[in-house]
Amino acid sequence: MNYEQTLEYLFEKLPMFSRIGAAAYKADLANTIRICQSLDQPQNKFKTVHIAGTNGKGSVSHMLAAIFHAAGYKTGLYTSPHLKDFRERIKVSSNGEGLQEISQQFIVDFTEKIKPLIAEIEPSFFEITVGMAFDYFRESGVDIAIIETGLGGRLDSTNVVFPELSVITNIGMDHMNILGDSLEKIAGEKAGIIKEKIPVVIGEVLPQTISVFEATAKEKNAPLHIASKKRQAVDWKWKNHELIVEVAEEHVTDHKIFHLDLPGIYQLKNLITVLESCYQLKLKGWNLQDEIIHKALRQVKKLTGLHGRWDIIHQHPTVVLDVAHNQDGINQLLEQIEVTDHHRLHLITGFVKDKEVDRILSMFPKNAEYYFTQANIPRAMESATLLQRAQGHGLNGRKYPDVNTALKDAIAVAGKDDLIIVCGSVFLVGEVQIN
CATH class of the missing domain: 3.40.1190.10 (Mur-like, catalytic domain)
Incomplete structure (x- = not known):
């Protein structure tokens, strides 16, 4: 072989x-x-x-x-x-x-x-x-x-x-x-x-x-x-x-x-x-x-070669990749977002099915723009399911078939002082194509 x-x-x-x-x-x-x-x-x-x-x-x-x-x-x-x-x-x-x-x-x-x-x-x-x-x-x-x-x-x-x-x-x-x-x-x-x-x-x-x-x-x-x-x-x-x-x-x-x-x-x-x-x-x-x-x-x-830890891959708007994927990790990520200068917040997220997704969604800020997507693995929660669960927590956004489509849309609508975060799954972050 x-x-x-x-x-x-x-x-x-x-x-x-x-x-x-x-x-x-x-x-x-x-x-x-x-x-x-x-x-x-x-x-x-x-x-x-x-x-x-x-x-x-x-x-x-x-x-x-x-x-x-x-x-x-x-x-x-x-x-x-x-x-x-x-x-x-x-x-x-x-x-x-x-x-x-x-x-x-x-x-x-x-x-x-x-x-x-x-x-x-x-x-x-x-x-x-x-x-x-x-x-x-x-x-x-x-x-x-x-x-x-x-x-x-x-x-x-x-x-x-x-x-x-x-x-x-x-x-x-x-x-x-x-x-x-x-x-x-x-x-x-x-x-x-x-x-x-x-x-x-x-x-x-x-x-x-x-x-x-x-x-x-x-x-x-x-x-x-x-x-x-x-x-x-x-x-x-x-x-x-x-x-x-x-x-x-x-x-x-x-x-x-x-x-x-x-x-x-x-x-x-x-x-x-x-x-x-x-x-x-x-x-x-x-x-x-x-x-x-x-x-x-x-x-x-x-x-x-470590990547995926508040990993800034783009400026104006700022795009950050972070592998935070559980309650503690997401909480620490949200603390980081709070002390980071930005105008609007865009959150691109997807999870695997066995995570405490509702607990994590309840932590997310209501005033962000959301892009719900999924990694290309069998364990991934479908983006449509994630969107539905998120709406139950007062989070509004759209669903996307993959992370790169979501990221392309986010960059297109974001202002130069906006902050775009990709998080929720190691596998999702790993699929981001960095140009």
């Missing part, structure tokens, strides 16, 4: 969460363990940082990967889902150029190698991509790999690593049909990445979740570090498409200034999580100097 045929095989043959939802989720680690055994345990051949959380884990993963790369370590990065190209999920340091995507040839060769096992155990798409990432990182000789969970933590396919550090960014209401219908239950699933005697950083705590993390950490003899107790973002501003943040640190008189090329104000929390993670990793002997951290945070997008 060539590369295109291989991708078609992987997408069509294996159950894929982005397409069919919970039916693709395997609630145990048996297949992943078998895959890793067949590959001679590649995940044990390099160091890792393991990252879970409802929101922010992608940004935190990319920031840490940028920092390790800038510090001179050969760095692997595994994240999901991809926006446009499958190869975005698996990246490795390439000299001074930043992290480069996995090669097409490796994907072809790996798939041929693993085909007999696929026929035997019928794994999910995610289980196979995790094995592929581990194998690629070993073959590439990485010093460390930043591993983002797919869903949850305890039973996530990535949870076969024994990391240098575990990180849980935050807990919110998402994937309740799989992870549980309360913050405590969801926290319990995410806390499943906490390992025996391995330090864990918690980015953001809530009254409902702190006791869950404390109990799990105590049971595992894992040192627990709450990032928001050690540092706080005390001020911020935007300048030249950068987020400039003033950070106060416990027991330190002078504040530090950080420049981020990720301008979303929700990155304030992620920055605090990253800084505490770096501090704990330094204690384990990793040479992550302050100067390197500052340098890397100014060029996360350049070094890692």
Whole structure:
């Protein structure tokens, strides 16, 4: 098979969460363990940082990967889902150029190698991509790999690593049909990445979740570090498409200034999580100097290829892509919109069927122009259904067959001082054609 045929095989043959939802989720680690055994345990051949959380884990993963790369370590990065190209999920340091995507040839060769096992155990798409990432990182000789969970933590396919550090960014209401219908239950699933005697950083705590993390950490003899107790973002501003943040640190008189090329104000929390993670990793002997951290945070997008986080793709009118897709993510996006100068607001949105769509729609402002659309995946809620649901919340707009038609219309009618947001689904944002 060539590369295109291989991708078609992987997408069509294996159950894929982005397409069919919970039916693709395997609630145990048996297949992943078998895959890793067949590959001679590649995940044990390099160091890792393991990252879970409802929101922010992608940004935190990319920031840490940028920092390790800038510090001179050969760095692997595994994240999901991809926006446009499958190869975005698996990246490795390439000299001074930043992290480069996995090669097409490796994907072809790996798939041929693993085909007999696929026929035997019928794994999910995610289980196979995790094995592929581990194998690629070993073959590439990485010093460390930043591993983002797919869903949850305890039973996530990535949870076969024994990391240098575990990180849980935050807990919110998402994937309740799989992870549980309360913050405590969801926290319990995410806390499943906490390992025996391995330090864990918690980015953001809530009254409902702190006791869950404390109990799990105590049971595992894992040192627990709450990032928001050690540092706080005390001020911020935007300048030249950068987020400039003033950070106060416990027991330190002078504040530090950080420049981020990720301008979303929700990155304030992620920055605090990253800084505490770096501090704990330094204690384990990793040479992550302050100067390197500052340098890397100014060029996360350049070094890692991260997109879709308050991603400004057009000016006059301003067009922003953001992968916010659950209640917490949308709430943070709306907070960002409130502090962004604009005249009229145009919201292009679409969701997958298993999201709490009515709760999210109830949060949206009534005075925006709405463009209801859908991603080209089976899980997508039809735009006509979304329009009908939105009208029940006093939101008015039109339905569109795809995001690019909606975006074209929005740009055509928007004034130069208007703000156009595309949000609601990673898959919807991924389909935007950037000219």
